[in-house]
Amino acid sequence: MTTTSLKPLQDHMVTFPKILRTTPEAPAVLVATSAYGQELIAAHGQAAVLPWLAAADADGVEIRRELLPEGFEDYTGLGQACRDNGLGIVYSAADALWADDRLAAGLTQRLEEAERLGAAAIKLSLGQYTGASPATWQRLVKLVAASPVDRVMIENDQTREGGTLAPLAACLEDAEAADCPLAMTFDIGNWHWTGEDPIQAAEHLGRFVAYVHCKGVVQGQGQPHASVPDLCELTDWRVLMAHFPSGVPRAIEYPLQAPDLTAFTREQLHRLRTL
Numbered sequence: 001m002t003t004t005s006l007k008p009l010q011d012h013m014v015t016f017p018k019i020l021r022t023t024p025e026a027p028a029v030l031v032a033t034s035a036y037g038q039e040l041i042a043a044h045g046q047a048a049v050l051p052w053l054a055a056a057d058a059d060g061v062e063i064r065r066e067l068l069p070e071g072f073e074d075y076t077g078l079g080q081a082c083r084d085n086g087l088g089i090v091y092s093a094a095d096a097l098w099a100d101d102r103l104a105a106g107l108t109q110r111l112e113e114a115e116r117l118g119a120a121a122i123k124l125s126l127g128q129y130t131g132a133s134p135a136t137w138q139r140l141v142k143l144v145a146a147s148p149v150d151r152v153m154i155e156n157d158q159t160r161e162g163g164t165l166a167p168l169a170a171c172l173e174d175a176e177a178a179d180c181p182l183a184m185t186f187d188i189g190n191w192h193w194t195g196e197d198p199i200q201a202a203e204h205l206g207r208f209v210a211y212v213h214c215k216g217v218v219q220g221q222g223q224p225h226a227s228v229p230d231l232c233e234l235t236d237w238r239v240l241m242a243h244f245p246s247g248v249p250r251a252i253e254y255p256l257q258a259p260d261l262t263a264f265t266r267e268q269l270h271r272l273r274t275l
Contacts, residue, residue: 028249029272030060030090031265032213033067035256041067047078050085056265060088062251063117065095065110075116083118090211090251091119096127096162097154098171103132103140111147121151121211123185126162129171137178144181151210155185156201158193165201172208183210186244187253188237192217192224198240206243214272215254226254234271241275250275 031053033046041049046063053061061082082089091114096104104127114122144152154171157163168184175182186209191198202209214237216229229237241248250272258264 027247028059029269030062030251031058032062032251032253034064035252047081050081052262054085055262058269062090062092065093075113079117089117089119091117091122093124095124097124098127098129100128100130101132114149119149122149123153123155125157126154128161129167137180141180151183153183153185153210156187156190158190163190163194165196169204184208185211185213187213189215189217202240202243209244212248212250213253214250228254238275
């Protein structure tokens, strides 16, 4: 991969070249394997759901590192299984990108794992970002440029340090000033865990967004929980999407539970594809 593929996000369309069939009219829609539940994945592995996704006409899969067995090393084999099913890959690791003003120690290993998977993009948490020196930003620029992964992204998670507007905006704006092609995964639901306004976040961060995590949210016992989005939420999501580059890939990250999982997955993919 040449560094020309790592230019900052443009105003028009965001694509990952290794994700299939993405256009502004029919953006790529993926499924995070976590949508099928930790119990199922623990029993059968993430590769077990790939044929369901292919049959449901998903464009890709989000492989979750936290759901891999302890000591897992066969990233190449798992990536090949994804490709055999015609699925592009996003690699999700809950690891932090930053440890205060330093890059987190595990970053290089996570990039290597993403490379072995053949992932189009890797998604990390922000971590604790307190600003960084130009030299540190240049180190990140070099790490990203040396990786065949097309996008390195940070996600708004469910913590105050990594899931609120101010630190995310500070990091992404600093990246922009440093000519570092760091992008954002915008998790629609996670703002409810940190008490932030998703619309305000989209207005401020929309130009950095390269990937959208979609999950409905319901309140139960005083806590938010991920859920299948209702029609009202889908209407709100269309407003959010207007702040992002057209054709931005998006992923299901809400529970997929039904007697016919393939049919239900296909239905939910269609809902997100038409946003």
